[in-house]
Amino acid sequence: MGNLVSISGSSTLISTDPPATVRAPEIEPGVGCNFDSYLLVPDNTLDDRIAAAKVRLGEDVVILGHHYQRDEVIKFADFRGDSLKLSFQASEAYARYIVFCGVHFMAESADILRRQHQIVVLPDLNAGCSMADMADIGQVEACWDELASVVDASKIVPVSYMNSTAAIKAFTGQHRGSICTSSNAAAVLNWAFENGEKVLFLPDEHLGRNTGYRMGIPLEQMIVWDPYQELGGNTPEAVRNARIILWKGYCSVHQRFTPEQVARVRREHPGIRVIVHPECRFEVAQAADHIGSTEGIIKAIESAPAGSEWAVGTEIHLVNRLGKALHDRTVISLDPNVCVCTTMFRITPQHLLWALENLGFGNIVNRIAVDERTRYYARLALDRMLALR
Numbered sequence: 001m002g003n004l005v006s007i008s009g010s011s012t013l014i015s016t017d018p019p020a021t022v023r024a025p026e027i028e029p030g031v032g033c034n035f036d037s038y039l040l041v042p043d044n045t046l047d048d049r050i051a052a053a054k055v056r057l058g059e060d061v062v063i064l065g066h067h068y069q070r071d072e073v074i075k076f077a078d079f080r081g082d083s084l085k086l087s088f089q090a091s092e093a094y095a096r097y098i099v100f101c102g103v104h105f106m107a108e109s110a111d112i113l114r115r116q117h118q119i120v121v122l123p124d125l126n127a128g129c130s131m132a133d134m135a136d137i138g139q140v141e142a143c144w145d146e147l148a149s150v151v152d153a154s155k156i157v158p159v160s161y162m163n164s165t166a167a168i169k170a171f172t173g174q175h176r177g178s179i180c181t182s183s184n185a186a187a188v189l190n191w192a193f194e195n196g197e198k199v200l201f202l203p204d205e206h207l208g209r210n211t212g213y214r215m216g217i218p219l220e221q222m223i224v225w226d227p228y229q230e231l232g233g234n235t236p237e238a239v240r241n242a243r244i245i246l247w248k249g250y251c252s253v254h255q256r257f258t259p260e261q262v263a264r265v266r267r268e269h270p271g272i273r274v275i276v277h278p279e280c281r282f283e284v285a286q287a288a289d290h291i292g293s294t295e296g297i298i299k300a301i302e303s304a305p306a307g308s309e310w311a312v313g314t315e316i317h318l319v320n321r322l323g324k325a326l327h328d329r330t331v332i333s334l335d336p337n338v339c340v341c342t343t344m345f346r347i348t349p350q351h352l353l354w355a356l357e358n359l360g361f362g363n364i365v366n367r368i369a370v371d372e373r374t375r376y377y378a379r380l381a382l383d384r385m386l387a388l389r
């Protein structure tokens with residue numbers, strides 16, 4: 001009988017005795033292997049090979065998986081979670097290698113939080129986040145200077161969503177600000193208003209507005225900053241009156257949900273509960289019954305009574321997984337057309353296998369390494385958030 005490995009998120013155990021179908025790794029110690037040869041690896045051998053590679057690495061590796069990962073990948077995660085939970089896991093991990101099945105900003109955050117001896121790997125470097133890329137550091141610095149020409153910048157606190165580049169996190173740390181995630185945005189905004197009069201919220205307009213509104217900030221006191229317009233497209237007076245300055249960024253997956261879809265699903269399923277991610281537009285969040293981070297969505301549906309019906313406004317892999325796991329509840333997507341995060345989807349079992357087998361031979365592939373100066377300031381911003389735990 002071989003070792004038993006726990007598959008994250010459930011009590012399922014799998015045997016790690018290498019079955020007869022496991023193929024020998026096609027890499028030489030110290031030489032490494034090109035990813036192309038993995039593209040041809042047949043799917044039916046991947047599970048066994050991934051499990052075997054993981055066992056070989058033992059305590060040297062921890063695999064973190066975001067809820068939007070595909071089933072074939074997330075089943076190998078030691079920890080699965082939303083951005084906040086995974087950032088705690090990254091800060092508490094001891095394993096030499098942190099393999100992050102998520103997107104680039106998540107792996108960067110893990111690298112900022114890691115211990116000295118740790119190395120962070122993103123199985124596919126093309127797994128980015130279009131929202132994070134919408135706030136360019138040059139544009140944000142220019143915005144700050146423009147704001148300073150109208151108001152006292154020392155009274156502005158930057159709050160940046162976890163979905164931002166390491167450079168934006170460092171900017172935030174340098175300017176006495178904090179990071180937030182979709183599950184603690186209100187707590188971080190409260191902290192910010194104890195430390196200043198205005199917040200520059202980066203880069204998701206919708207998370208900022210949805211959270212601010214729920215905290216009682218009127219819509220007219222939240223202005224949008226368009227980096228392509230002078231003073232963000234605002235008058236000096238609007239900037240002076242604003243409490244939250246919302247960067248004009250959005251998630252292309254969540255922005256697809258509409259209030260019309262909420263109305264339709266209510267018509268077609270009387271009594272259905274609608275729960276959406278706070279990256280959805282304000283009108284959608286207003287029309288929904290509940291708003292929650294990915295972890296919040298899972299908890300709400302898991303704790304709901306059997307027989308309840310849910311329409312969910314978030315990425316489809318999570319919605320489908322919930323539907324499959326909770327047989328006695330109905331869980332459907334708010335959007336009848338599939339809403340995939342195409343960048344999360346880039347992490348395939350082949351990529352995971354390639355990364356693990358290379359690590360097993362001491363070949364570090366796809367390392368995410370943030371430079372020391374950026375790490376230092378970004379860590380300040382992340383630590384301010386983690387202190388609010």
Ligand code: 13P
Pocket residue numbers: 067081082083084163181182183251277279292293294295
């Ligand atoms: P969560 O922190 O809710 O998991 O959200 C991350 C994300 O990228 C949602 O699009």
Ligand code: SF4
Pocket residue numbers: 103128129130131132163251252253254279315341342343344
């Ligand atoms: Fe980025 Fe949207 Fe994908 Fe989340 S769902 S990782 S915000 S593109």
